[in-house]
Amino acid sequence: MHGTMAKNTTALWLFDLDNTLHDASHAIFPAIHHNMNAFMARTLGSEGVDADAATVNAAREMYWRRYGATLLGLVKHHQVRPADFLREAHRFDDLLGMIRAERGLISLLKRLPGRKVLLTNAPLRYSGDVLRHLRLQRHFGKHISIESMHVHRQLRPKPSRHLLRQLLAREKVAARRCVLVEDTIATLKAAKSVGMRTAWVTQYLADQSNVIKRPKYVDVKVKSVRQLARNLHRLR
Numbered sequence: 180m181h182g183t184m185a186k187n188t189t190a191l192w193l194f195d196l197d198n199t200l201h202d203a204s205h206a207i208f209p210a211i212h213h214n215m216n217a218f219m220a221r222t223l224g225s226e227g228v229d230a231d232a233a234t235v236n237a238a239r240e241m242y243w244r245r246y247g248a249t250l251l252g253l254v255k256h257h258q259v260r261p262a263d264f265l266r267e268a269h270r271f272d273d274l275l276g277m278i279r280a281e282r283g284l285i286s287l288l289k290r291l292p293g294r295k296v297l298l299t300n301a302p303l304r305y306s307g308d309v310l311r312h313l314r315l316q317r318h319f320g321k322h323i324s325i326e327s328m329h330v331h332r333q334l335r336p337k338p339s340r341h342l343l344r345q346l347l348a349r350e351k352v353a354a355r356r357c358v359l360v361e362d363t364i365a366t367l368k369a370a371k372s373v374g375m376r377t378a379w380v381t382q383y384l385a386d387q388s389n390v391i392k393r394p395k396y397v398d399v400k401v402k403s404v405r406q407l408a409r410n411l412h413r414l415r
Contacts, residue, residue, distance in 0.1 A: 189293040189414065190356040193346075193375075194319070195337075196299040196306050198362040198383040200404060201280035201313065205383075210277070211268050215239070215249065218267045222257050247365060248300065248336050250325075261334060265302040265325065274305070275312050283405050288318040290408045296321045298346070298359075300328075300336045337361075338369040347373070358414055360404060364394065371396035376414050380404055 197203035216235050223230035223238060230238075242252025253259035271277060288295060295318060299306045303324040310316040323346070328334060330341040337343075347354055354374030361367050362384060367377045379393070382402040393400040399410045407414075 188356070189291070189358055189376075189411075190352045191350055191358070192291055192293055192295045193298045193357060193359045193361075193370075194295060194404075195359075195361040195363070195366070195380075196297060196301055196309060199360060199380045200284060200315065201278055201309060202383045204385055205279045206277040207271070207274070210271055214270055215264075215268045218264060219249075219253070222253065222259060247338050250336070251334065254334065261326075269302055269305040274308055278309060278312055280313055281403060281405065284313060284315060285318065287405050287408060288315065292411075293356075294320045294350075296323060296346075296350070298323045298337065300325045302326060338363070338366040340369050340373055343370055343373050343375065347375075358398075360407065368394070368396045371398075378407060378410070378414065 194200060197207070216232070216239075219235045219239060220229035220231075223234055238252070239249050242249045242256075246252050246255070250259075250261060250264050253264060254261060297306065297310065297319045301309075301324060303322070303326055306324050307316070307322065310319070310322065316322070325334075325336050328336045328339070328342050330339065330345050335342045343359075347357060350357075355376065358376045358378055359367060359370040360378045360380060361370070362380050364379070367379055371377050376398045377396060378399045378401060379397040380401055380403065399407070399413050401407060401410060
């Protein structure tokens with residue numbers, strides 16, 4: 180191992196799930212967006228008539244920009260129960276048949292020094308099913324899903340800085356010894372602002388992330404998580 184890494188060994192790896200450890204954009208995200216839109220159309224409608232697509236799209240984009248998660252806007256402005264939204268958004272006819280992931284993930288997790296925690300804005304049942312299908316569950320010491328992301332009794336999913344600081348305190352690890360592995364830029368920016376190191380995974384993104392310059396708040400930009408081991412010296 181590189182000497183610089185040995186002096187500052189990573190104590191904790193925080194791994195996102197969707198579009199980080201597997202290709203959610205292939206089939207899962209399209210299904211979630213369809214389910215989410217149907218749920219929102221019912222929620223935003225009136226007198227038994229669903230809201231139209233333009234209304235749904237505008238609300239979803241506004242809530243995402245304002246709160247970092249569509250769910251938070253629905254909770255705040257429409258009194259939606261998080262459990263109802265998450266259940267309806269993650270209904271799949273054949274989830275296991277929709278999962279796409281590259282080989283070598285188990286080997287990669289074994290090679291990385293330190294503890295691993297799954298930190299996902301997805302619900303527990305869905306994320307647990309994906310982990311088990313990929314045979315990764317035994318390689319994570321903890322599995323933190325959106326249901327567990329509360330700060331002062333308020334739901335605070337990623338990219339909440341309050342959530343990240345609370346997690347560091349609970350895990351009793353210094354921010355500089357924690358690496359967040361994630362595809363979402365807003366969450367990486369939040370992690371860097373609280374002192375974590377950051378790794379941006381780009382291969383499953385629909386935009387042109389592979390040709391976009393690495394932002395200052397990203398320590399390592401990799402196409403695949405399998406490239407993390409060879410980049411340990413850059414995560415010091």
